[in-house]
Amino acid sequence: MKYLDASIEDTFAFGDVKIDIPMLEYCQVGVAMGRGGDEIKAMADYVTDDVDQDGLYNAFVHFGLIEA
Incomplete structure (x- = not known):
């Protein structure tokens, strides 16, 4: 993030397994x-659809990162 001069407030993380939890946090x-899994879904800010059901796209639209 230093290299990009980015702020933590501008970050999103996507994950589906327990090992991804620190990244989401x-x-x-x-x-x-x-x-x-249930553990990652319980701690996430948002739960989207499966990858093969356009989950990334749907989350990007939900957060206004792209238009539908």
Whole structure:
């Protein structure tokens, strides 16, 4: 983030397994994928659809990062 001169407030993390939890906790917004385990879904800020059901796209639209 130093290299990009970015702020933590501008970060999103996407994950689906327990090992991704620290990444989701570190970033401003943590998004669990639909097939993720119960543990990651419980701590995420938002739960989106499965990857094969356009989960990334749907989350990007939800957060206003792209337009539908």
